[in-house]
Amino acid sequence: MHELSIAISIVELSEKEAKKANVSSVQEINLEVGTLSGIVVEALEFAMDEAVNDSVLQNAIIKIKKVPAIAKCLKCSKEFPVEDYYTPCPECNNFETELINGKELKIKSLVINK
Amino acid sequence: MCGTCGCGEDNSIRISKPGKVNESLHHHHNHSHTHDGNEHSHNHSHSYDHLSETSEHAHDHHDHHHDHSHKTEIQLEVDILQKNNLLAERNKGYFEAKNIIALNMVSSPGSGKTSILERTIKDLSNDIKFSIIEGDQQTMNDANRIESAGAPVVQINTGSGCHLDADMINKAVKELEPENDSVLIIENVGNLVCPSMFELGESKRIVIISITEGEDKPIKYPDMFRSSDICIINKIDLAPYLDVNIEKIKEYAIQVNHHLEFFEMSAKTGKGMNEWYEWLKKING
Numbered sequence: 001m002h003e004l005s006i007a008i009s010i011v012e013l014s015e016k017e018a019k020k021a022n023v024s025s026v027q028e029i030n031l032e033v034g035t036l037s038g039i040v041v042e043a044l045e046f047a048m049d050e051a052v053n054d055s056v057l058q059n060a061i062i063k064i065k066k067v068p069a070i071a072k073c074l075k076c077s078k079e080f081p082v083e084d085y086y087t088p089c090p091e092c093n094n095f096e097t098e099l100i101n102g103k104e105l106k107i108k109s110l111v112i113n114k
Numbered sequence: 115m116c117g118t119c120g121c122g123e124d125n126s127i128r129i130s131k132p133g134k135v136n137e138s139l140h141h142h143h144n145h146s147h148t149h150d151g152n153e154h155s156h157n158h159s160h161s162y163d164h165l166s167e168t169s170e171h172a173h174d175h176h177d178h179h180h181d182h183s184h185k186t187e188i189q190l191e192v193d194i195l196q197k198n199n200l201l202a203e204r205n206k207g208y209f210e211a212k213n214i215i216a217l218n219m220v221s222s223p224g225s226g227k228t229s230i231l232e233r234t235i236k237d238l239s240n241d242i243k244f245s246i247i248e249g250d251q252q253t254m255n256d257a258n259r260i261e262s263a264g265a266p267v268v269q270i271n272t273g274s275g276c277h278l279d280a281d282m283i284n285k286a287v288k289e290l291e292p293e294n295d296s297v298l299i300i301e302n303v304g305n306l307v308c309p310s311m312f313e314l315g316e317s318k319r320i321v322i323i324s325i326t327e328g329e330d331k332p333i334k335y336p337d338m339f340r341s342s343d344i345c346i347i348n349k350i351d352l353a354p355y356l357d358v359n360i361e362k363i364k365e366y367a368i369q370v371n372h373h374l375e376f377f378e379m380s381a382k383t384g385k386g387m388n389e390w391y392e393w394l395k396k397i398n399g
Contacts, residue, residue, distance in 0.1 A: 002276055002308035009194050017188060027185060031194075038311045038337050085336045086369035096372045107190045113183040 003043040007051035010107060017110055018056040028061040028111035034104035035083065036069040069102025128271040129286050132254060132261040198312055201280035205287065205315025209298065215397050216298045218316035220338055222331075223304030225324040226348040228256045229381040231299060232263040237384075238391055239264055242398050243296035247286045249278040249303045256301065266290060277308040280315060297398050310337040317397070323367075324349040325358050332367040339370045344377065346390070351380035 014026055033039050041064055052058050071082045073089035074096040080089065082102070088095050193199065209216045219227050228248075235244050246267040248256040257269035268290040270282050283300065292298045300316065302309045321342035323331050326349060332339040339345065345367050347360060360378060367374050377393070379386035 002311055005277075005279070006194055009197055012197065013190075013192060013194065017190065021186075021188060036337075038307075084333070085340050085371070086333055086366075088369075095369050105194045107192050107194060109190055110188045112186050112188065114186045 003039060004047040004051065006039060006044060006105070007047035010048065011051050011055045011057055013107055014057050014060075014110060015055060018112065021112055021114065023112045023114060024056065025058070026056045026060045026110050026112055028063065029057060030108040030110075031062070031064045032067055032104045032106050032108050033064055034067045034069060034102040036085070036099060036102040037105045039105060041066060065108070067101055067104045070100050071097040071102075072100050073097050127273055127275065127282060128269075129282070129289055130254065130257075130269050130271070131289065132257045132267060132269070195311065195313075198280045201284055202313035202315040205280055205283055206317075208287065209315060209317070212292070212294045212296075213399075214292055214294070214296055214298050215318075216300065216314070216316045218300045218302060218309075218314050218319045219322060220302045220306070220309045220319060220342065221304060221322035221324075222306045222327060225304070225322045225327065226381050227301050227304070227322055228259055230322065230346065230348060230379070231265075231301065232259055233381050233384065233387065234391070234394070235260065235263040235265045237387065238394065241391075241395055243293050245290055245292040245296055245298050247278075247283065247290065247298065247300045249282075249301055251275065251303065266292075272303055276303060276305050277312050278302050278314060279312045283314045295399070297394065306331075306335040306338050310341045318343045320344040320346060322346045322348055323363060325352060325356060325360060325363065329358055329362040330366055332363065332370050336370045339367050339374070342371065342374065344393075345374045347376060347378045348381060350378050351383045351385060 010029070010031070014029060018024065018026055033041055033044065045062070045064065048057075048062055052060070069082050070079055071087070072079045073092060073094055075094045076089060076092045078089050078091040079100065080087075082097075082099075086095065089097060205216070219231075221227055231246060235246075238244070244265040246260045246265050248260060248267060248269045249272060250256055250269070251272050251274065253271070254269050257267045260267040268286045270278060270286050272278065272282075278300065287298075290298075300314055319342040321338050321344070323345065325347060345364075347363060350360065353360065364376055367376075377386065377390045379390055381387070
């Protein structure tokens with residue numbers, strides 16, 4: 001459900017950038033969403049469909065890049081891919097890990113015609 | 115459509131105090147959709163493919179009317195939650211300047227957040243000045259309970275919204291005007307998913323789980339447990355009647371977030387509340 005507020009934020013940020021660049025539409029938007037960002041990409045796409053109406057993104061191609069999550073063991077420093085927060089380190093079985101990738105939720109770039 | 119949650123115009127966010135006529139504070143995020151109800155015709159026929167990284171085929175230029183203009187890519191690298199995070203930082207600055215400790219309480223509906231607050235406010239009435247922001251989709255019920263318990267309170271009704279955000283807190287705090295050196299407790303909308311993404315400017319986030327919810331709640335809804343500092347395990351008075359192992363709950367929670375600090379209590383019987391009270395007194399300075 002919160003994907004809609006995220007979609008609205010994406011539209012707002014794009015509106016702001018389009019205004020800065022003095023264009024009335026955006027051709028393409030590139031997003032990066034980490035697999036542990038708390039966002040379901042399919043739900044975000046669905047929400048974007050509605051949110052882009054009457055905005056600079058109305059006809060934009062929306063590209064969403066999923067960034068795989070990578071954790072680092074705080075004991076042995078091993079880096080390993082994870083799909084959740086509670087996968088222990090494959091080397092030393094320790095649960096104390098930190099995420100180094102996978103929380104991304106950002107607009108990477110906008111493509112405009114100028 | 116409301117930008118926060120997709121609700122209709124009727125479901126706009128309300129911020130109100132008990133006993134006062136509800137003034138609807140129209141809290142729509144000011145994005146550029148203008149819905150004056152007059153003649154907006156949404157054109158849902160988007161002509162592009164809704165694509166992810168898989169389809170990279172070039173944009174075909176035959177469809178474009180704007181000839182000979184060239185493409186420019188603006189590199190942004192901007193955090194989508196930036197606006198909320200900036201507002202949260204502003205709230206945080208306000209709290210720090212007034213020496214207010216702000217706590218964001220999150221949980222599933224029915225875990226006992228309001229009961230914990232009622233008991234805490236009554237038991238610590240001589241020690242700590244509390245003020246409360248209540249978040250619910252509908253009703254003033256919780257605000258009325260808190261007012262009866264003796265603390266100043268503002269109710270935020272989110273309509274169909276699933277979480278509180280920093281902007282709502284900013285507005286609610288202006289209504290509430292919490293005192294210096296007080297503890298502000300924000301009771302978030304009962305929801306173990308969405309509120310985890312939205313910083314409100316809190317000093318600490320507290321997740322509450324009642325033992326009736328099942329031992330594996332922390333790994334089923336890891337985002338909330340991951341982003342919290344404190345975990346309250348409530349309704350421990352029910353342990354004899356349930357097939358639940360409290361240590362197991364903690365074990366799962368620690369797997370998700372090894373920084374979590376625990377309090378086990380029963381807001382109904384008062385068991386275990388003293389440790390929580392000592393902690394509150396300590397952070398209140």
